[in-house]
Amino acid sequence: MTNLKHRIIKANNIQMHIVEQGEGPLVLLCHGFPETWYSWRHQIPVLAEAGFRVVAPDLRGYGGTEQPEEIDQYTLLHLVGDMVGLLDALDVEKAVIVGNDWGATLAWHAALLRPDRFRGVIALCVPMMGQPPVPPSKIFPQKEDELFYTLYFQTPGLPEEEFELDVRFTMLNLLFAASGDAGPRKENDGTPNPFSMVSRSKGLLAPLPAPSLPCWLTEVDLAVYSEAFSATGFRGGLNYYRNLDRNWELLACFSGMKIMIPALYVVGERDVGLSIPGMREIISEMPSLVPMLDQTIILPGCGHWTQQEKPQEVSTAIISFLQSLSRS
DSSP states (O other), X not given: XXXXXXXXXXXXXXXXXXXXXXXXXXXXXXXXXTXXXXXXXXXXXXXXXXXXXXXXXXXXXXXXXXXXSSGGGOSHHHHHHHHHHHHHHTTOSOEEEEEETHHHHHHHHHHHHOTTTEEEEEEESOOOOOOOSSOGGGTSOBOSSEEEHHHHTTSTTHHHHHHHSSHHHHHHHHHHHTSGGGOOOOTTSOOOOTTSEEETTTBTTTTSOOOOOOTTOOHHHHHHHHHHHHHHOSHHHHHHHTTHHHHHHXXXXXXXXXOOSOEEEEEETTOGGGGSTTHHHHHHTGGGTOTTEEEEEEETTOOSOHHHHSHXXXXXXXXXXXXXXXXX
């Protein structure tokens, strides 16, 4: 990819690798797990061509960005602080923040906590959710022979050992099984899903369907991801999950606050998250938490890797939203 500028900058006291292109109003693109800045490879040049300055960082713990050793350095307050620090380092007052998966959770909370620095928010896959009454770990299901994937991720070293045994195999499995190519998603229908229940004896990967390279992913793309996670391991990204209860504690004082900046939500029709009981109700009730939600876009046939599976549709939706901000 030509005209992409890679550099390392200091933001919020960590060294952060960013990729940027274009000139104009700033748009931050935040990836999810397990991804890097590369998940936005299709959107960066298109948004730049449309007249925007696009910056896609490797988030804390990923790719070329620093990996703090302590697990408690991966809370949402740290992640939002990284994005504010990034704006400061770029000498930009305000930006629109876009995120997928964990990047969406980050984007929502950046919009909630720092509306003075973010003038719009676009979230892919993960909706804005209110503060639960108890710590998340008390909500996630577990049985004698299996447990919810977020609980499986809690034990340091356990998922890392499984995922790092064969990084290419892990990436292909996760990317395929959570994509639209793996089939429709319905509540409680047993559709193979990497982000659901995990066998205590077999682990997360073994029960998944035999993967094939989906049409939206090339061998070059897979190699880029495999090289990145072979270098860093998966610990940084997994530490986000290990702070779910800590986030619940730290964000309690913001419970009941609403996001008061323009917002857009995009989700794939076959996103694995839609198979979680109650998720569709959470999405339908989101305007109560995000009063300025412009619309919810559902992409037919699309799975969890929204901007990679449906790059043209996602780019079009982002540009339309950005242009609407300029007109308002």
